[in-house]
Amino acid sequence: MATAGWIETIGDNLTYESGQYLLLTMQREEKIIPTHVIKDELNKKISKLETEQGRKLKKTEKDSLKDEVLHSLLPRAFTRKSRNRLIVDRKEGLVFVEGNSARKAEDMLALLRKSLGSLPVVPFTPAEPVELTITEWIRSGFPRGFTAGTDVMLKAILEDGGAVRCKKQDLHSEEV
Known part of the structure:
Protein backbone atom coordinates (compact mmCIF):
# COMPACT_ATOMS: atom_id res chain seq x y z
CA MET A 1 0.00 0.00 0.00
CA ALA A 2 1.38 3.37 -0.97
CA THR A 3 0.34 6.99 -0.90
CA ALA A 4 1.86 9.96 -2.67
CA GLY A 5 1.47 13.70 -2.47
CA TRP A 6 3.20 17.05 -2.68
CA ILE A 7 5.30 18.18 0.28
CA GLU A 8 7.15 21.37 1.16
CA THR A 9 9.93 22.03 -1.32
CA ILE A 10 11.76 24.80 0.53
CA GLY A 11 10.62 26.06 3.92
CA ASP A 12 6.84 25.88 4.30
CA ASN A 13 6.10 26.33 0.59
CA LEU A 14 4.85 23.54 -1.63
CA THR A 15 6.48 25.20 -4.61
CA TYR A 16 9.61 27.20 -5.24
CA GLU A 17 9.54 29.66 -8.13
CA SER A 18 12.50 31.17 -9.91
CA GLY A 19 11.74 33.05 -13.09
CA GLN A 20 10.05 30.72 -15.54
CA TYR A 21 10.77 27.64 -13.40
CA LEU A 22 8.59 26.01 -10.76
CA LEU A 23 10.01 23.34 -8.43
CA LEU A 24 7.76 20.74 -6.74
CA THR A 25 8.60 17.81 -4.44
CA MET A 26 6.58 14.60 -4.31
CA GLN A 27 6.83 12.22 -1.37
CA ARG A 28 5.78 8.61 -1.70
CA GLU A 29 5.14 6.58 1.43
CA GLU A 30 4.89 2.83 1.15
CA LYS A 31 3.80 0.46 3.90
CA ILE A 32 5.87 -2.71 3.86
CA ILE A 33 4.39 -5.93 5.20
CA PRO A 34 6.28 -9.11 4.29
CA THR A 35 4.13 -11.55 2.33
CA HIS A 36 4.88 -14.41 4.72
CA VAL A 37 3.54 -12.36 7.66
CA ILE A 38 0.25 -11.78 5.83
CA LYS A 39 0.02 -15.48 4.89
CA ASP A 40 0.75 -16.64 8.46
CA GLU A 41 -1.89 -14.35 9.98
CA LEU A 42 -4.41 -15.26 7.27
CA ASN A 43 -3.85 -19.00 7.74
CA LYS A 44 -4.38 -18.63 11.51
CA LYS A 45 -7.70 -16.83 10.98
CA ILE A 46 -8.86 -19.29 8.33
CA SER A 47 -8.01 -22.30 10.53
CA LYS A 48 -9.77 -20.75 13.52
CA LEU A 49 -12.96 -19.94 11.59
CA GLU A 50 -13.05 -23.30 9.78
CA THR A 51 -12.70 -25.09 13.14
CA GLU A 52 -15.39 -22.95 14.77
CA GLN A 53 -17.84 -23.30 11.88
CA GLY A 54 -16.99 -26.89 10.95
CA ARG A 55 -16.70 -26.14 7.22
CA LYS A 56 -14.28 -24.92 4.58
CA LEU A 57 -14.42 -21.20 3.87
CA LYS A 58 -15.36 -19.97 0.39
CA LYS A 59 -12.89 -18.03 -1.72
CA THR A 60 -14.83 -14.79 -1.24
CA GLU A 61 -14.69 -15.27 2.55
CA LYS A 62 -10.94 -15.88 2.40
CA ASP A 63 -10.45 -12.76 0.25
CA SER A 64 -12.45 -10.73 2.75
CA LEU A 65 -10.35 -12.13 5.61
CA LYS A 66 -7.16 -11.24 3.74
CA ASP A 67 -8.30 -7.61 3.55
CA GLU A 68 -9.05 -7.64 7.30
CA VAL A 69 -5.63 -9.11 8.07
CA LEU A 70 -3.90 -6.56 5.85
CA HIS A 71 -5.70 -3.64 7.54
CA SER A 72 -4.95 -5.02 11.00
CA LEU A 73 -1.22 -5.25 10.17
CA LEU A 74 -0.90 -1.76 8.62
CA PRO A 75 -0.34 0.11 11.92
CA ARG A 76 2.66 -2.15 12.64
CA ALA A 77 4.08 -2.07 9.10
CA PHE A 78 7.46 -0.62 8.22
CA THR A 79 7.33 2.60 6.23
CA ARG A 80 9.56 3.45 3.27
CA LYS A 81 9.57 7.07 2.15
CA SER A 82 11.04 8.43 -1.05
CA ARG A 83 11.17 11.94 -2.44
CA ASN A 84 11.52 13.12 -6.00
CA ARG A 85 11.40 16.57 -7.51
CA LEU A 86 10.19 17.97 -10.75
CA ILE A 87 10.76 21.29 -12.48
CA VAL A 88 8.17 22.90 -14.70
CA ASP A 89 9.58 25.27 -17.31
CA ARG A 90 6.52 27.44 -17.92
CA LYS A 91 8.11 29.40 -20.77
CA GLU A 92 9.19 26.38 -22.83
CA GLY A 93 6.31 24.11 -21.76
CA LEU A 94 8.65 21.41 -20.44
CA VAL A 95 8.55 19.22 -17.33
CA PHE A 96 11.82 17.79 -15.97
CA VAL A 97 11.36 14.82 -13.65
CA GLU A 98 14.00 13.61 -11.20
CA GLY A 99 14.27 9.84 -11.15
CA ASN A 100 15.95 6.85 -12.66
CA SER A 101 12.93 4.94 -13.90
CA ALA A 102 10.04 5.53 -16.25
CA ARG A 103 7.63 4.31 -13.56
CA LYS A 104 8.75 6.97 -11.06
CA ALA A 105 8.46 9.64 -13.72
CA GLU A 106 4.98 8.49 -14.69
CA ASP A 107 3.88 8.39 -11.03
CA MET A 108 4.97 12.01 -10.62
CA LEU A 109 3.28 13.09 -13.84
CA ALA A 110 0.09 11.26 -12.80
CA LEU A 111 0.06 13.19 -9.51
CA LEU A 112 0.66 16.45 -11.38
CA ARG A 113 -2.17 15.57 -13.80
CA LYS A 114 -4.47 14.85 -10.86
CA SER A 115 -3.51 18.15 -9.23
CA LEU A 116 -4.02 20.21 -12.39
CA GLY A 117 -6.96 18.36 -13.91
CA SER A 118 -5.07 17.50 -17.11
CA LEU A 119 -1.53 17.53 -18.39
CA PRO A 120 -0.89 16.64 -22.02
CA VAL A 121 2.77 15.58 -21.97
CA VAL A 122 4.84 13.18 -24.02
CA PRO A 123 8.26 11.78 -23.08
CA PHE A 124 11.26 13.50 -24.63
CA THR A 125 12.94 11.42 -27.32
CA PRO A 126 16.48 12.49 -28.22
CA ALA A 127 17.62 12.45 -31.84
CA GLU A 128 20.37 9.94 -30.96
CA PRO A 129 20.23 7.25 -28.27
Missing part, protein backbone atom coordinates in the same frame (compact mmCIF):
# COMPACT_ATOMS: atom_id res chain seq x y z
CA VAL A 130 21.57 8.59 -24.96
CA GLU A 131 23.97 5.67 -24.48
CA LEU A 132 25.69 6.42 -27.81
CA THR A 133 25.97 10.12 -26.97
CA ILE A 134 27.53 9.46 -23.56
CA THR A 135 29.90 6.85 -25.04
CA GLU A 136 31.08 9.46 -27.53
CA TRP A 137 31.52 12.02 -24.73
CA ILE A 138 33.72 9.59 -22.81
CA ARG A 139 35.83 8.94 -25.92
CA SER A 140 36.09 12.51 -27.21
CA GLY A 141 35.49 14.73 -24.20
CA PHE A 142 32.45 16.16 -22.54
CA PRO A 143 30.67 19.27 -23.80
CA ARG A 144 31.15 22.52 -21.90
CA GLY A 145 29.33 22.40 -18.57
CA PHE A 146 29.51 18.61 -18.21
CA THR A 147 32.14 16.57 -16.38
CA ALA A 148 32.69 12.87 -15.88
CA GLY A 149 32.14 11.43 -12.44
CA THR A 150 34.09 8.54 -10.93
CA ASP A 151 31.32 5.92 -10.75
CA VAL A 152 29.91 4.25 -13.83
CA MET A 153 28.00 1.18 -14.96
CA LEU A 154 28.75 0.11 -18.50
CA LYS A 155 26.27 -2.25 -20.14
CA ALA A 156 26.49 -3.89 -23.54
CA ILE A 157 23.72 -2.85 -25.89
CA LEU A 158 23.22 -6.46 -26.99
CA GLU A 159 20.50 -8.47 -25.25
CA ASP A 160 22.89 -11.00 -23.68
CA GLY A 161 25.73 -8.51 -23.23
CA GLY A 162 27.68 -8.06 -20.03
CA ALA A 163 27.95 -5.21 -17.57
CA VAL A 164 30.87 -3.59 -15.75
CA ARG A 165 30.55 -1.41 -12.66
CA CYS A 166 33.38 0.96 -11.69
CA LYS A 167 33.62 3.05 -8.53
CA LYS A 168 36.11 5.83 -7.85
CA GLN A 169 37.72 5.21 -11.23
CA ASP A 170 39.05 7.61 -13.85
CA LEU A 171 36.76 7.00 -16.83
CA HIS A 172 39.60 7.82 -19.23
CA SER A 173 41.97 5.20 -17.80
CA GLU A 174 43.04 2.14 -19.80
CA GLU A 175 41.13 -0.23 -17.45
CA VAL A 176 37.82 1.42 -18.28
